[in-house]
Each structure stands twice: as C-alpha cells, then as structure tokens.
Amino acid sequence: MNVPDDLLYTESHEWIRREGDKIRVGITDHAQSELTDVVFVELPKIDRQANAKEAIAVVESVKAASDIYAPVKGTVVEANKALEADPGLINREPFGQGWLFVMKIDNPDDLTNLKDAAAYKKQIG
C-alpha cells in the first residue's frame, strides 16, 4: 500500500498535504482499496466551517457510504468538482487527482495532532 512520506494522516484514513496556511485533503490508498469502487462523492460546501473530526464529506462505493472528516479546525475553500463527474479518480489517483477538498486552517499547531507516514503505516499494518 502506498503511503507517501511527505503527507500527514488521520486515524480515519484521510491524508493531509500542507500548502502554506491551507491543507489539501483526500483519502489514502488503503482507504480507497478498502472502500472498493467509488461511485459517488458528496463534497463539502465552500466556506463551510468545521471542527476537527467533524464529518464534512461522503464517499460512496458500490458497497457502502463512508463519512470523511475534517482533519483539523478550519474553513473549506475549495472542493474537487472533478469527482462529481469521475468519482473513480479516488480509486485511480488517491493522492493526486482524487483529492477531496482544501481547507484554510485556524491554527497550524493543530497539525501536530496528526500522524506522520510511519505512524499511519503502523496503524494499517
């Protein structure tokens, strides 16, 4: 399973790429593999404010619907509209074109609560 070293991770299988005062968020390769074929994505609305661990998006596979959580407190500033036409991007490029949303974060210190690649690798075994 691919777990890029330059990203942060949550226990609930989101990945986080820091981009200045913003973060880009998606779901991990492990998560997309567990979900199986993604067929529908409900994206968060722009300007939505959310606390850490608040469900703000839904990824649906053939089998089931799964909540996606805000990794830290912040405001959604961008959502990946390409997923509406092609939700399979999440399966094909989970760390690339399959990203879900970008958040402006309230406090960069919150990122220290997230896992690094080594810790996430350990979690998924």
Next chain:
Amino acid sequence: VSETATKKTALYEEHVKLGAKMVPFGGWLMPVQYTSIMEEHQAVRKNIGMFDISHMGQFIVEGNGGRSLLNTMLTNNIDKLDVGQGQYTFLLNDKGGIIDDLIVYRVGYKEFLLVVNASCTDEDYDWLDRHRPSDARLGDRSAHFGGVAIQGPRVTELFVNLPERNHIVDLEIDGMPISMARTGYTGEDGVEVFFRNSDAAKFWNAVLEKGKSLDLKPCGLGSRDTLRLEMCYPLNGSDLSPERNPIEAGLGFFVDLTKPEFVGRDVLLKTKENGPREKLVPFRMKDKGPPPRPHYSVFENGERIGEVTSGTLSPSLNWGVGMAYVSAPHAKIGSQIEIEIRGQRFPATIEKKPLYKKS
C-alpha cells in the same frame, strides 16, 4: 457489520493467491472482489464470471418420508419436480415468516439436494430435523462439499451439453465427480457446480484456465450482490426476514397454496385474502445522485411509506436502484416516491421487475 468469521472455504487459498479482498459474510471469510466490483459485474453481463459459493449449505434428504417432509416444510410443490429438476422455494416459521430461501433439486426419485444460505445452515437444519418423520433421512454435507457459480452468456462456450434450465446432472470432469445445475443468481445464463472439497481447487483452477480465452473472471460477493439486485432477486437478511412472508416479498409464485398443508400456510392464506400490509417493490432514482442504501426511509407526498432493504449504484445502468418495503396502497408501478438520504429527499420511481433487462 461486525461478524466473527472463522470459517474458510476449500477455495480460500485460491482467493488469496488471486489477490482477493476477503471479508466476513455469514460466518465465512469470502472474497468481496478480486480487482473491482464494477469490472466483475460487467464480466458476468458480457462474458463469464466464476463465484465461490462453497459457503452455502448443502443438505441431502432421502428415504420414503423425504418427499413428504419437504412438501410440509417448503412452500413450493416438490411433486412438480421430475428427477433432475430444481425449484426455488421458501422455508417458513410458524408465523409464515421467512427463515430461508433456497433451491431444492430432485437428484433421485427419493433423493433431494437442498442448497441453503450460509448463515442459515444450522437453523435450517434444526428446523427441518425437528419436523422430520422417522422414515426421512436428513444429512448436512456442507463440511465436505463446496461449489461455484459460473455465470454469463459465454457459459455455453465453456461447457458442452449443459443441463436444461433449472435442471441438474451428475458429470465427471477431469476425473472429478460433480453435479452441475443450470441455475444462478445473476440473471445471466449459467451453472452452479457442486463438488467434493478435495476437488475444489483443482476444479476452480481448471475452469480459470479453460475460461482464459473467454475472458472469464473470478468474481466476488460484491458483484454477486449488484447482479442479483438488478434482477430483483431477494437477499435473505436484507429483503427477506422472519418478519416478512413470501406474499409481502412479491414471491407468491414460489408458494403453492393448493397444497393441503405446509408450515406457515394459514398465515399466507390470510395474507393473500386480506392483502399484504406492505409490499417489496423495486425502484429507480430519478436523477443522478447518491445511491440508495438499506434502511433509508421512503416517502410519498410527504408521508413516510416504507424503508429501503437493498440499494446500490447499478453497474449496468450506472444509476441508483434498490428495493423497499412500502405500505401496500402505495406499492404501484410508476408511483413517484422519495428516498431520504442524509436528511435530503431524492425523487425515485417504483418500477417493474427486473430493474435491468438485456437490450
């Protein structure tokens, strides 16, 4: 769903070798997919796919009293079966509720093979055994026998001399004694093959090899579920339960009420007379959107009329479809209903069976 799966079929190692994603199902560890549910679904619709169905229970009923045991316990009429023929039927509780749906094959004049759902095997056995007269023998051969379903239009290129639809024959393939039935759960032409566990891997690999030129794919439970739902075949535990009877499920065709006696008959007669309170109906979402799922509420004109029991994005239609129990007056083909998904209601239409038809 938290299930403790301890049992592995005789094909477990083959699934792992093929890189299958294994999940607990009905007490078994089963492949949900090998590569992709969508791809495996399409393989069955267009070419051919093979499923491990070794988790299903297999009983043998024999003896002079076997026929009468089965006609008393099962809703369909055993006497309609010639030797070598099978039928879909129900095992009911005293209240007419569904314990299991199964296929019974008459494999000899006084010998029957019952293929039952994995998670119901023990309960079915106990219920049958409790009603068993002394001149009927009931055997559970599940621990020693497995099976595969080989489904798809190209099955006729894989095997010659297939049995007729709903028939079963005993054959020998590469020295392996097998039973082959022209039955399935996908809506495509196909067979279900039963064999000894000691032959399971050999048979599986022989079919994979022979099927290469036909683009045969190993298929998991994920596509088995989407294929059956497109056909509106019910799944026990989702669409069927001990609180539902076959009339409510729209499956009265597999109940012979002219039989003088069978478990649950009185209740079914009453349901038929008074009409069921709720009915199982297929539906299709009107717009592209989130797929329907089990337990979502169903509305009509603002009134809650029922609940979804099965739902998915149909891979063949690339559209949200499902089945729901709705109160009988609302169960009309063409009715406009709404499915509530995460607090929002999405329009849908009650459809005729099946949800998918080959063009």
